Amino acid sequence: xxxxxxxxxxxxxxxxAWAQLSHQKVRLAVAITGVSFANILMFTMMGLQSLIADxxxxxxxxxxxxxxxxxxxxxxxxxxxxxxxAYLIQAHGIKxxxxxxxxxxxxxxxxxxxQLNQLPDDENQGDIFxxxxxxxxxxxxxxxxxxPEVDRYQxxxxxxxxxxxxxxxxxxxxxxxxxxxxxxxxxxxxxxxRVHVVGLFSLGSTVIEKGTVVMSDLNYVQWFxxxxxxxxxxxxxxxxxxxxxxxxxxxxxxxxxxxxVTVLTLDELIEKEHQFTQNDPIGIxxxxxxxxxxxxxxxxxxxxxxxxxSDHLPEYAxxxxxxxxxxxxxxxxxxxxxxxxxxGFIPGxxxxxxxxxxxxxxxxxxxxxxxxxxxxVFVLTLVMCNVSGAIAMRRLQSADPADVF
Numbered sequence: 001x002x003x004x005x006x007x008x009x010x011x012x013x014x015x016x017a018w019a020q021l022s023h024q025k026v027r028l029a030v031a032i033t034g035v036s037f038a039n040i041l042m043f044t045m046m047g048l049q050s051l052i053a054d055x056x057x058x059x060x061x062x063x064x065x066x067x068x069x070x071x072x073x074x075x076x077x078x079x080x081x082x083x084x085x086a087y088l089i090q091a092h093g094i095k096x097x098x099x100x101x102x103x104x105x106x107x108x109x110x111x112x113x114x115q116l117n118q119l120p121d122d123e124n125q126g127d128i129f130x131x132x133x134x135x136x137x138x139x140x141x142x143x144x145x146x147x148p149e150v151d152r153y154q155x156x157x158x159x160x161x162x163x164x165x166x167x168x169x170x171x172x173x174x175x176x177x178x179x180x181x182x183x184x185x186x187x188x189x190x191x192x193x194r195v196h197v198v199g200l201f202s203l204g205s206t207v208i209e210k211g212t213v214v215m216s217d218l219n220y221v222q223w224f225x226x227x228x229x230x231x232x233x234x235x236x237x238x239x240x241x242x243x244x245x246x247x248x249x250x251x252x253x254x255x256x257x258x259x260x261v262t263v264l265t266l267d268e269l270i271e272k273e274h275q276f277t278q279n280d281p282i283g284i285x286x287x288x289x290x291x292x293x294x295x296x297x298x299x300x301x302x303x304x305x306x307x308x309x310s311d312h313l314p315e316y317a318x319x320x321x322x323x324x325x326x327x328x329x330x331x332x333x334x335x336x337x338x339x340x341x342x343x344g345f346i347p348g349x350x351x352x353x354x355x356x357x358x359x360x361x362x363x364x365x366x367x368x369x370x371x372x373x374x375x376x377v378f379v380l381t382l383v384m385c386n387v388s389g390a391i392a393m394r395r396l397q398s399a400d401p402a403d404v405f
Contacts, residue, residue, distance in 0.1 A: 020308055021336055031304040035344020036351065038297030038384065039377055043352035045289035046373045049277075057270045058204050059136070059212075063103075064146045066245055067252065068269050069235030070262045076276040078208060080105050082231030087261050091235060094251050096243030101142035102232040104220055106135045110211065111189040112174035131172050133190070134209040137220035144236040150214055153199035157216040161193070167200045168364055169211025176200070191223055204366055294384055301340055301388035305333060309392055330393050337389035341381045348381075349374065 021028050059077075069091060074081035085102060092100040110133040138144045140157045153164055165186075167177045176197055179186045186197040190213070197213075205211050221228055239248050245265065252263045264272065277283045309316065316329055356367045 018339065020312065020332070021339055027304065027307070031301065031340055032344045032347065034300030034304070035297055035340055035381065035385070036348035038293045038300065039345055039348025039381060040352055040355070041293030041296065042290050042377045042380060043348065043369075043373070044355065045286045045293060046376065047352070047356060047367055047369070049283055049286035049290075050370060050373055057273050058206070060266065060270055060273065062146050062203065063236055063266070064144050064238065065101075065236035065266070066239040067097075067237040067249055068264050068266070069100075069232075069237065069252075069256075070264060070269070072258065072260050072262045076273055077105060077234065078273075078276070080233040083233065083235060083261065085230050085232050087256055088232060088235045090256060091237055091252055094248065094255060096240050096248040096251070097237050098240050099142065099236075099238045101138060101144050101236045102217070102229070103144050103234040103236050104135075104137040104217065104224075104228065104231075105233040106137075106220075106224055107132050107209075108135050108191040108223060109133075109189075110173050110213075112172065113176070113179060113186055113188040114174055116188060131170070131210050133169070133173065134212045135190075135220070135223070136212060136214045137217050139217045145214070147201050147203065149199065149201035153201075156198040157214070158218070159196070159198065161219060161222065162196045162198045162215070163190070163219070164199045164201050164214040165197045166203045166205065166212040168202055168204045168366075170205050170364055173211045193223060205364055290380075294380055297381065297384040298388050298391075301337060301385050302391050304340070305336060305389055305392035308336070309333065330390075333393055334386055334389045337385035338382070341385035344385075345378055345381050349377075 021031075069083060069087055070077075071081040071083045088100040088102055091097055110131050112131075136145070140154050143151060143154060145151075150164060156162055157164070165176045165180075169176070174186075174188065176186055177200055180197060180200060188195060188197070195213075201214065203212050217229055237252075239245050249263050249265065256263065278287070319329060353369055356369055359365070360367045
């Protein structure tokens with residue numbers, strides 16, 4: 001007995017909701033544009049936030065290691081604090097640890113090779129033309145990077161003043177790949193010293209680092225001093241395949257001073273970087289931008305639905321007189337909100353894909369549309385439109401059949 005009325009109600013709601021939206025094409029276009037704009041703003045903010053978070057973990061995802069030693073005082077590898085090398089020696093003595101290799105991270109000024117002829121006579125003044133690059137150093141006999149091109153040029157890293165250059169670095173550092181392809185070798189200045197680029201690899205720049213170079217630990221000493229090798233940024237440990245990583249991690253924590261050394265798995269290290277990024281000012285700003293986009297969307301959709309309800313208030317009052325409850329009419333309004341969410345999300349998503357590609361081309365920073373970000377924005381769009389519909393429903397409740405008859 002109840003199925004037929006429910007079925008008839010559903011068949012009424014769907015065309016009625018669409019008829020209400022499509023009755024005025026200009027208003028519908030404005031509403032879709034507004035929802036799309038809110039989507040683009042949320043996609044941009046979340047995408048940039050994800051870009052910063054992923055950029056800080058790109059290096060970590062290319063490490064050859066199972067466990068990692070890090071200074072307990074270092075909140076992130078973006079703020080690297082030194083770890084005494086003696087702790088790596090102690091870690092190597094733990095059963096199950098097969099290798100314990102040091103990784104060094106630092107920053108140095110880099111001069112675009114095309115500007116070398118503009119330098120003063122004193123080479124050390126060349127830094128005024130430079131940009132900051134991230135320096136990654138390790139012992140070539142203990143490789144810590146899972147990058148085939150770095151392994152291929154491993155023998156070249158031992159040459160004096162030689163480095164490998166990330167081809168995905170920012171253009172402001174110079175067109176190193178083109179120069180290397182044409183001449184076979186590139187010379188420039190790094191921190192006021194002559195450096196030879198002997199090969200390329202691909203890692204990717206970030207918002208923080210414009211580029212990256214890889215060098216041997218012995219060359220690292222030439223730039224950062226004789227005591228540089230005693231201060232390790234990250235200890236990269238490999239564990240015997242027959243050993244349990246968690247058990248080895250527990251042994252390391254038992255034998256090393258936990259107030260000075262933190263022992264992390266790769267997942268824990270990546271999560272540590274993500275947490276730092278989310279809580280730093282840049283992450284908070286981008287998160288606030290997403291909230292602004294959400295609020296803007298609510299206001300736009302609310303205005304559209306409120307105006308639509310106001311224009312058709314007599315018709316809604318007539319439906320009430322015919323026996324339709326507030327709940328049934330609310331479903332009509334919410335279905336309008338759902339249609340706006342879907343119709344607005346599609347162009348917003350497509351536009352954001354193009355925007356991501358443009359930003360990637362301009363900055364050489366890989367900005368990829370992630371499924372998690374797309375899902376979050378879609379869910380937020382649904383919530384945004386439904387909240388607007390629920391608020392606009394207050395206007396619908398004022399529709400009184402007595403005002404019509």
